[in-house]
Amino acid sequence: MRPFPLFNLCLAITLLAGCSGKVNTEQPGAAKSAPAPLYFKVGPGTAAVVTGTIRYQGKKPALKLIDMSEEPACVEAHHGKAYDESLVVNKKGALANAFVYVKSGLQGKTFEIPATPVTIDQSGCWFRPRVMGIQVGQVLKVVNSDPVTHNIHPMAQINREWNHSQGAGDPPLARKFTKPEVMIPVKCNIHSWMHAFIGVLDYPYFAVSGDDGTFEIKNLPPGTYAIAVWQEKLGTQEQQVTVGPLGKAEANFTFKGK
Amino acid sequence: MVFCVGCKTSGxxxxxxxxxxxxxxLGLPLVPIPADNPPTAQTIALGRKLFYxxxxxxxxxxxxxxxxxxxxGFTDGRSLSLGVGGMSGVRNAPTLLNAAYSPLQFWDGRASSLEEQSxxxxxxxxxxxxxxxxxxxxISGxxxxxxxxxxxxxxxxxxxEKIEKSLASFERTLLSGNSPFDRYEYGGEKTALTPGAIRGLAVFVDPKRGNCAACHTIHPAYALFTDGRFHNTGEGVNGEGEFNDLGRFxxxxxxxxxxxxxxxxLRNVALTGPYMHDGSLKTLKDVVAFYAxxxxxxxxxxxxxxxxxLSGQDRADLVEFLQELTGEMPKNAGPPGKE
Structure with a gap:
């Protein structure tokens, strides 16, 4: 078996690399000598909010049953029938699982990376949540709650593409994205019906519409922003909003179906 | 390196x-024998005694x-082996069954013969x-x-040198073949494998499906289920794409x-879990899913x-096939005096 010294050396190198990566949170263009970036803080008397509803007009797609029968353990773990969730519209035409985010208007500001991870769970042979946002450098915690092996595969184009196997009972994986990228499609290399989408931004101004189609982006500094919405089947839209100190603005979007 | 410095034998x-x-x-080729260590009844018996x-x-x-x-199956059933005082090793104990055929020994191939390994x-x-x-x-006392x-x-x-040669000669006798697969493939016994295992074999060898045989080789006249080479499957990689255990590198x-x-x-693989060099995969089902x-x-x-x-059925068939690779155990391989 391998002697200890070499093993420890490798470990030490890995740890060192990890440390230097953590310290180096400078944004491109920032003064290179700066020891730590100056994080932008939204003044307590200025925080604005943008809310809205995402709607869908058109024929509601028929429910499509997902066939997991090739993996009986998945059928059991899913507890009930699984339906395609690529277009989820409620009775009132509200569109869920749309990713809404500030596309521009925050240039020159650097935001602190949240210490709490964002979790994606493989549960019932399904990615939960399906649509999610995360900040650059924030930890993505990948959990497998299933009794089967999954292989999570974020098909990133700007960030590093990777895939990793995670067996039943394996500890969570901790991964980070290093660059903004909207959106990264995620699949499971083993179960073809499993899909998720991750939006990576270098600020905390994003939301996912709920079952009622609504979203809220809060704690915004006053300013003029391009608010964009992305939906996996319907594409993207954007509109401009301006909010003053403690301002409230509404940005509603309607996608038209075929 | 702490070993093999100054311990090279003169032969x-x-x-x-x-x-x-x-x-x-059945199913295995001639055993390679080094010129300077032909096996004898005495060295094999001595190696066996030393082994235990x-x-x-x-x-x-x-x-x-x-x-x-x-x-x-000449493993320890653990993910990582324990040394003296319960010290944890860094790799999974490989089986010694059919190790005689391996051109290089250890997970990283650092020994070029059983004599050097033992x-x-x-x-x-x-x-x-x-x-x-x-x-x-x-020993000499x-x-x-x-x-x-x-x-x-x-x-x-x-x-x-004599200790090494004896251990190596005993290890050379640890052969295991004549598995249901061998009787099916080389013995003409068409009922030796279950229908599921036969389907699994087809997936195993098909380059467009399992492609397992690309590395776990099957020769027309025998099968070692290994190419004896070194491959990176990603097992053990961390979030930064780096390895704590660099293996062959x-x-x-x-x-x-x-x-x-x-x-x-893969011979006797049903007996030798957990799997991979770090023992991180518990079952054959996990291993097949890892590769899928x-x-x-x-x-x-x-x-x-x-x-x-691979469909769920393909994966189940592969596991069924792997379970048919359990061969007959070598005779006179247990502790001496307990034949």
Missing amino acids: NARPVGAVEEIKAP DTRLSKDNTLACASCHNPNL ADPIANPIEMNQTHKVSVSK NPAYKAEFAQAFGPGPVTL GQTKLEADRGAFKTPT GGGDSNPDLDKEIKAIS
């Missing part, structure tokens, strides 16, 4: 007895058989942790061993060998490792 000791033929069971002797560990608690237990774990600080000098002295070494190698002192310093480990044989998913990505991933579209 002077030669067995003196009549050469013993080691017969290969705890005198070869620092605190007399461990023998070779502690991690290569004949009841567990004494390494004895001196390894995280395994048996006893210097070769002490081992030679403990025993009158029965002294006599047996004289019978095996002729007059002269007990040496490390530690020997060759070639970039392409980063994170690469020797292809293990395309392993774990990293910069040096082997080009043969990619996501495979």
